[in-house]
């Protein structure tokens with residue numbers, strides 16, 4: 001079971017990239033001071049739970065058990081070990097069967113922490129979660145692993161926007177199990193932090209399950225990005241679309257590891273994965289490592305990757321209309337990101353991303 | 363001011379190490395229309411790109427000034443700010459950047475405090491109307507998936523909005539249907555209208571005399587092999603249409619011999 005759920009991602013020579021002595025890491029701060037959960041009264045009245053992990057363990061152990069360790073074991077990696085170290089550290093969200101939330105649930109993380117997140121949607125439940133991660137602390141790190149479990153026909157939109165300060169190191173693993181005819185949209189923006197590891201995986205476990213994954217990532221200065229998505233089609237008639245747009249300026253570096261896995265019995269699976277990389281300086285570098293593991297033969301699987309720099313003709317065209325070189329490149333770069341920004345489900349978030357990129361590019 | 367005009371003198375330029383322009387002399391006065399014709403590969407686009415500062419085109423000698431200001435020493439964006447506009451033969455597509463966003467950015471760049479957002483909107487809608495373009499264009503990505511004719515109309519829309527002092531139109535009339543051709547003619551006329559106090563000078567690169575039925579050309583120049591070999595009135599364009607370039611070439615060689 002575990003072996004099947006855990007993506008086989010090539011490991012990085014971690015210490016070299018993260019410049020961390022893992023053995024000396026302490027949990028940065030306690031849960032309470034690190035984040036804010038916002039549960040509107042109307043949602044609470046419908047039986048929605050949105051609380052800290054400690055509280056969930058005490059008051060809703062049965063519901064929590066539906067999601068906790070459903071797809072991520074404590075010992076999957078050094079970071080999952082770390083995030084699991086404090087059993088109370090994390091958050092829990094539960095949306096009962098049939099409940100359709102009108103407004104997004106908001107989660108704000110503004111200090112370094114390490115912990116687990118668990119999201120459980122009952123059958124036919126609809127929910128949107130918007131997570132903003134803005135920790136500024138220096139000398140420290142942030143580590144989150146979030147498991148999601150979607151019941152039949154459930155719909156979850158999980159959006160995460162990370163704009164941490166330039167010395168923070170951040171590690172995210174988000175993984176969802178998607179039931180029959182359920183839909184997951186996992187959108188993440190990695191804009192800040194010194195180095196970021198961000199993995200987003202979906203296990204499409206029953207017919208009709210669908211996952212749409214959107215990743216926007218930006219690396220500047222000495223930053224390093226380690227991005228990965230694993231789309232596991234474990235049932236017939238499952239669909240996934242993945243769009244990744246990553247740009248690096250100055251000496252920003254990174255890698256993207258995108259994997260589509262289609263099991264032998266997953267007839268009619270349809271998987272599209274596209275990752276585009278824009279390098280804005282000669283020192284910038286991002287490797288793209290595509291992988292397809294397809295055991296069925298009546299499936300559609302597409303993996304497209306592009307790497308490029310700002311096109312000379314585009315730049316000249318924009319400059320010939322009066323835009324400075326920097327303004328032209330900024331505009332072209334924002335244009336590069338626009339297709340993935342457009343996939344983020346919330347207009348406020350989309351505008352925020354455009355603003356952030358506008359000030360950070362060039 | 364006596365130095366007004368787009369003045370090109372003894373301009374020589376090269377692309378990929380090969381000399382293409384071999385000494386061009388041409389002055390476009392404010393409010394006047396010059397047509398530039400010539401066989402494929404004679405250097406017409408090279409002249410347009412040399413004036414606008416495309417990095418692939420190396421200036422070997424000569425000068426180009428815009429109302430007295432030295433164009434050739436300016437960066438590309440500075441030339442636009444000085445009042446030069448090029449309507450591209452093959453405009454670049456910039457996916458992800460909407461037409462509306464691009465127009466606003468360009469207008470703000472060339473005329474920083476020209477107008478408030480409401481006035482700008484009004485201007486854009488008025489110009490869309492002249493060019494018979496749907497407002498839906500504004501939301502589309504710049505030239506991305508545009509048809510040939512749509513691209514040309516968008517070039518004209520940008521010209522109308524940026525209101526340059528001098529505009530070089532590189533085969534804007536090629537591939538246009540009759541209505542689009544008339545719309546292009548109308549937008550050119552609007553930029554020379556006495557009543558609006560506009561006196562944009564035009565250098566219209568074309569293969570067809572048809573555009574000149576919509577816009578009266580004051581002078582027609584013929585370029586061959588990187589040189590302007592002869593200039594005349596609109597009848598020169600018609601003659602080329604009738605006889606082709608070979609007759610003219612033979613005649614000129616005859617004169618030279």
Ligand SMILES: Nc1ncnc2c1ncn2[C@@H]1O[C@H](COP(=O)(O)OP(=O)(O)OP(=O)(O)O)[C@@H](O)[C@H]1O
Pocket residue numbers: 377378382400401402403404405406407408409418451
């Ligand atoms: N990047 C390049 N590398 C090599 N040669 C080039 C390049 N660009 C232009 N040339 C050459 O320069 C010459 C002039 O080209 P130019 O595009 O100016 O011609 P034109 O008069 O505009 O032709 P047309 O009527 O076909 O548009 C041609 O011989 C062309 O092949």
Ligand SMILES: [Mg+2]
Pocket residue numbers: 406407408451532
């Ligand atoms: Mg040409």
